[in-house]
Each structure stands twice: as structure tokens, then as C-alpha cells.
Amino acid sequence: MRFRTLRGRLTAVAVVAATIAVALAVAAFNVLLVASVNGDVRQRLRTRAEAVATTVHVRDGRLAVREAPADASIDARVWVFDGRDAVLRPGAPAALQRAAQAMTGGDRVFTDADDPQTRLYALAVRRGGRVVGTVVAAQPLEGYDHTIDAALVGSIALGAALLAAVFAAAWVLAGRALTPVTEMTRAAAQWSEHDPARRFGGNPRPDELGELAHTFDALLDRLAAGLRREQRLSAELSHELRTPLARITAEMELLQRRDRSAEERGEAYRVISRSAEQMNRILATLMAAARAESRPEQRGRSALGEAFAVLDGEWRPVLAGRGVDLSVADTAETVGVDGDVVERIVSPLLDNAARHARRRVAIDAWRDDAVVRVRVTDDGPGVGDGDRERVFEPGVRGDDGRGGAGDGAGLGLALARRLARAAGGDVTLQDGGAGAAFVVDLPT
Numbered sequence: 001m002r003f004r005t006l007r008g009r010l011t012a013v014a015v016v017a018a019t020i021a022v023a024l025a026v027a028a029f030n031v032l033l034v035a036s037v038n039g040d041v042r043q044r045l046r047t048r049a050e051a052v053a054t055t056v057h058v059r060d061g062r063l064a065v066r067e068a069p070a071d072a073s074i075d076a077r078v079w080v081f082d083g084r085d086a087v088l089r090p091g092a093p094a095a096l097q098r099a100a101q102a103m104t105g106g107d108r109v110f111t112d113a114d115d116p117q118t119r120l121y122a123l124a125v126r127r128g129g130r131v132v133g134t135v136v137a138a139q140p141l142e143g144y145d146h147t148i149d150a151a152l153v154g155s156i157a158l159g160a161a162l163l164a165a166v167f168a169a170a171w172v173l174a175g176r177a178l179t180p181v182t183e184m185t186r187a188a189a190q191w192s193e194h195d196p197a198r199r200f201g202g203n204p205r206p207d208e209l210g211e212l213a214h215t216f217d218a219l220l221d222r223l224a225a226g227l228r229r230e231q232r233l234s235a236e237l238s239h240e241l242r243t244p245l246a247r248i249t250a251e252m253e254l255l256q257r258r259d260r261s262a263e264e265r266g267e268a269y270r271v272i273s274r275s276a277e278q279m280n281r282i283l284a285t286l287m288a289a290a291r292a293e294s295r296p297e298q299r300g301r302s303a304l305g306e307a308f309a310v311l312d313g314e315w316r317p318v319l320a321g322r323g324v325d326l327s328v329a330d331t332a333e334t335v336g337v338d339g340d341v342v343e344r345i346v347s348p349l350l351d352n353a354a355r356h357a358r359r360r361v362a363i364d365a366w367r368d369d370a371v372v373r374v375r376v377t378d379d380g381p382g383v384g385d386g387d388r389e390r391v392f393e394p395g396v397r398g399d400d401g402r403g404g405a406g407d408g409a410g411l412g413l414a415l416a417r418r419l420a421r422a423a424g425g426d427v428t429l430q431d432g433g434a435g436a437a438f439v440v441d442l443p444t
Contacts, residue, residue, distance in 0.1 A: 006076070011171045014174075015170065018163055018166040020400075026159045030148070030152050033148060034148055037148060040144075042110065043139070046121060048077070048137040048139075049122075052080065052137070056087075056135065058132055063082035063132055073416055075167055077139065078090065080135055088134070093116070095115070096138065099120060106124070107131075109121070116140060118139065119139050121136070122134055123135045191220060198220070236415070240282045241282060247272075247275045248276070251271050281351075284344065288340060288341055301337075302334075302335060303333075303339070304333045304365055304372060305332060311346055312326065318354060319354050324354060324357045324360065325361070328362075328363045331364075333365055334444070336443040336444055337423045345427070347414040348413065353378035354378075357378035357435070358380055360378070361378045361379075363376055375437055376437070377404075379435040381435070382434065382436050383429060388429050391429070392413050392427070393411050394414040395410070424443040427441075
């Protein structure tokens with residue numbers, strides 16, 4: 001039995017408790033048995049001594065026994081003393097004779113003698129209000145001792161058998177009780193590795209196992225969600241970093257293969273720099289999305305105007321380089337989302353607008369009941385009716401190229417919507433008007 005296991009510990013507790021109970025029961029039984037035997041021996045001695053005392057009388061100033069008792073066995077174990085002189089003396093070993101004589105003058109007293117083990121009882125004989133003699137009765141204890149010893153051995157053996165039965169029963173019952181726990185633990189471990197969608201569900205179980213199943217299901221849900229986030233992050237990193245890495249690699253290969261003019265080298269360096277900046281934005285956005293999804297309860301608060309100022313400083317030069325003007329409206333609204341998360345939500349929308357706008361991109365915001373709406377508009381070709389939801393799907397591009405790919409930061413509308421929903425909001429495409437207008441709902 002391994003005491004480190006719960007089964008072993010439960011069995012050990014049951015056996016220890018049973019051992020204490022059995023030990024107390026055995027001790028109590030033997031104490032009561034000894035008390036009962038002692039009481040029986042004393043009662044026999046009293047009865048015998050009193051029976052003999054009724055036959056004692058005084059004749060001519062001396063003590064005499066009128067007639068022998070009817071029971072010869074009683075007479076064989078009784079002394080009658082007149083002072084220290086024996087009027088009636090049974091045959092007995094010398095040591096027992098001396099012990100009996102030593103009790104003369106005693107009244108209603110017991111004593112034990114050795115060799116052989118015998119209990120003696122002295123009873124004073126009174127006639128006319130005075131003591132005239134002593135009756136001493138003896139009872140051998142050997143038979144009683146054998147009975148007590150046999151009872152002790154038997155009770156200990158019975159107790160040991162009971163403990164063995166308790167051990168076996170506790171071991172089996174604990175094993176059966178814990179078997180579902182073991183099976184559920186193994187199943188949860190296997191499902192977490194090979195089938196994270198499996199769950200224990202609401203099958204009828206005892207309360208404790210039902211709670212354990214609920215806990216395991218919640219744990220598997222978290223593991224599955226974490227695995228999905230990890231797989232999605234890996235896929236998005238692989239997809240989004242491929243293009244800027246390819247540009248950097250291509251420019252470096254061209255720089256190494258042949259001599260290039262100062263103007264060509266400058267352009268190559270600018271391409272490499274833009275690609276590195278693009279990779280940095282990709283990583284920042286993806287990591288912000290991962291943090292927001294893994295800790296939805298830690299959303300914080302921020303001033304929307306501060307996030308707009310950061311976005312203006314980051315994107316105005318980019319758009320100006322493409323001949324596009326950026327208009328950022330003033331706002332005093334606050335939202336229940338961290339400022340960096342707001343920036344990471346709106347940045348892909350600005351990147352998308354920058355790649356499709358002709359001359360102008362605008363950002364504005366307003367409060368609508370329990371949400372604050374942020375709108376990013378451009379004067380580009382807009383989004384076709386058949387692509388209004390498809391552009392939010394990962395890896396899908398609309399007919400105009402909107403969606404998850406392109407030559408900008410390229411995280412796309414799918415990532416913007418996912419990040420907004422992780423923060424308790426959403427991203428939708430507004431109806432009507434020229435160009436495209438994407439609206440971000442943020443909690444207050």
C-alpha cells in the first residue's frame with residue numbers, strides 16, 4: 001500500500017480508526033470479564049464460608065462443627081479456626097495452610113495466595129455478640145485464569161481479524177470510490193493533448209464527482225482556448241510576417257549581388273526600414289490581441305483623445321507619404337479599454353483605409369448609450385455588398401483587396417474585429433455613403 005496516494009491515506013485512516021475502536025473494545029471486554037470473574041469468585045467464597053459458619057457451634061467452651069456440609073467439595077476447601085487452632089482443616093499444600101492460618105481473626109477479608117494460585121476469604125463466627133472463631137474458604141484460580149487468558153487471546157485474534165477485514169474493505173471501497181476520479185483525470189489529460197473539444201458534460205454523478213467534472217470541463221475550456229489562441233497567433237505571425245521578411249530578404253540579396261547606385265541603395269534601405277516597422281506593428285498588434293483575449297477582465301480605462309493623438313502621430317506621416325490627408329476629430333470621451341488596445345484596434349483600420357483611400361481618411365467618435373463609437377472613413381472604392389461580412393474573415397480579401405492581406409501592415413479587418421470583441425466591443429461596416437466607413441464600438 002502506497003501512503004502517498006489518496007487511496008492509501010484513506011485506507012490508513014480507516015485502519016487507524018478501526019484499530020483504536022477495536023483496542024478499546026478488547027480492553028473493555030477483558031476488563032469487564034476480569035471484573036465479572038472476580039465477582040463470581042468472591043460470591044462463591046462468601047456463600048461457602050457463610051454455609052460452613054452456620055454449622056459451627058460452641059460446646060463446652062470450645063468451637064465445634066455440628067455436621068459436615070452436604071457438599072464435600074465445599075468442605076474440602078474450608079478451614080474453621082478456634083483462635084489459631086484449626087477445628088476443621090482440609091488437605092492442602094503447606095504454603096496454603098499457612099496462608100489460611102494467617103487470616104485467623106479476620107472478618108470479611110480477601111487475600112490471594114501463591115503456589116497454587118488461590119483466593120482466600122475469612123469470615124468471623126459470632127455467637128452471643130462476640131467472635132468465637134474464623135471460617136476461611138479457599139477457591140483455586142487456575143481455571144479462572146485459563147478462562148481469562150483464553151478470552152484475551154480470542155478477543156485479540158478477533159480484533160486482528162476485524163482489522164484485516166476493515167483494511168480489505170477500506171482498500172476496495174476507496175479504490176472503487178476513487179476509480180471515477182482516476183478515470184476522469186486520465187481522460188482529461190488525454191483529451192487536453194489529443195481531443196481538446198471533448199467534455200465530461202452533465203452526466204448524472206455524485207455531487208463531488210459532478211463538481212470535479214465541472215472543474216475539469218472549465219480547465220479543458222481554458223486549455224482549448226489557450227491552444228486556439230496559440231495556434232491562431234502562430235498562423236497569423238507566419239502569415240503576416242512572411243511578406244515583410246520576403247521584402248527584406250529580397251532587398252538584401254539584391255544589395256549583395258551587384259553594386260547599386262546611391263539612390264538605389266537609399267531606396268533599398270527605406271524598403272528594409274518600412275518592412276521592419278511593419279513587422280514591429282504586426283507584432284505589437286498581435287501581442288495586444290493575445291493579451292486582451294487571455295485577460296478579458298483586465299481592460300482598464302483610457303481617454304480616447306490620448307489614443308487619437310498617438311494614432312495621429314503614427315499614421316499622419318504614413319498617409320502623407322501616399323498623398324492622403326488624415327483628419328482626426330477632437331474627443332473628450334473615455335472608454336473602458338486600455339489606450340494601447342484602442343490603438344491596436346484602430347491601427348489595422350487606418351492601414352486598410354490608407355491602402356484604399358484616394359485623398360482623405362478621417363477618424364471621429366461619439367457616445368451612443370452605453371458605448372462609444374469610433375469611425376474610420378476613407379474616400380476609396382468602398383466594399384461590395386457581397387463582401388460586407390467576408391472582409392472580416394481571416395485570410396479573405398474582398399474584390400477591392402480589402403481584408404487580410406495587402407502591402408501595408410496587413411493584419412486586416414479580421415484581427416481588428418477579434419481584438420475589439422476581446423475588449424468587449426465590436427467592429428462593423430457602416431451602411432451607405434461613398435467609400436468605406438468602419439465603426440468600432442467600445443465599452444464605457
